[in-house]
Amino acid sequence: xxxLSMDELGRKTVEQFKEADKTPLVLxxxxxxxxxxxxxxxxxxxxxxxxxxxxxxxTPVPPHRDIQKTALGATETVxxxxxxxxREAVEKLREAGYxxxxxxxAENSVMLDAFNPDPSRPLxxxxxxxxxxxxxxxxxxxxGCIEIPQSGMKHSxxxxxxxxxxxxxxxxxxxx
Numbered sequence: 001x002x003x004l005s006m007d008e009l010g011r012k013t014v015e016q017f018k019e020a021d022k023t024p025l026v027l028x029x030x031x032x033x034x035x036x037x038x039x040x041x042x043x044x045x046x047x048x049x050x051x052x053x054x055x056x057x058x059t060p061v062p063p064h065r066d067i068q069k070t071a072l073g074a075t076e077t078v079x080x081x082x083x084x085x086x087r088e089a090v091e092k093l094r095e096a097g098y099x100x101x102x103x104x105x106a107e108n109s110v111m112l113d114a115f116n117p118d119p120s121r122p123l124x125x126x127x128x129x130x131x132x133x134x135x136x137x138x139x140x141x142x143x144g145c146i147e148i149p150q151s152g153m154k155h156s157x158x159x160x161x162x163x164x165x166x167x168x169x170x171x172x173x174x175x176x
Contacts, residue, residue, distance in 0.1 A: 017077040022051040023171060024122040026093065030086040030138055031057035031129045032159055039070030040160035041127070046074035048171045051122065053078055054093070056086040086126065086138045098124040102134045102142045103166055105155065109147035112169050119174055125166060127159050
């Protein structure tokens with residue numbers, strides 16, 4: 001067994017990425033404070049050819065060297081926009097026809113493995129602050145809540161890890 005070379009991986013150029021059909025999924029970051037987490041989310045969005053990212057509140061925005069450190073150029077490929085509040089972003093996404101799901105541990109949440117996205121409707125996933133999670137008012141605006149099943153002592157994951165897990169799961173389900 002040998003590792004594939006960069007040439008063999010067939011990576012898209014920035015132009016090819018921008019022109020490619022996107023996965024009908026948008027990630028909404030609700031007051032995420034860490035630039036490294038933001039950069040990591042950009043990299044995940046690039047890896048799965050997502051429609052974009054919405055940065056809200058005090059979530060840092062590109063360009064910034066600490067975002068670039070983990071994004072590794074994904075801020076050049078992934079479309080992004082900024083809203084002063086997550087509520088404004090959710091309202092705009094709803095008007096555009098998106099289903100809105102929060103990623104949180106909450107009453108009546110659906111476990112990720114049981115969640116089946118509607119392939120006929122684009123989806124927006126709201127990820128919350130590293131300490132306080134998704135804002136309570138945003139939770140009320142959502143169509144539902146997805147929870148990542150966990151069994152250990154620590155019942156939380158870093159937002160960048162959560163994003164990777166949820167996006168991969170939904171990506172696979174949408175591609176079936």
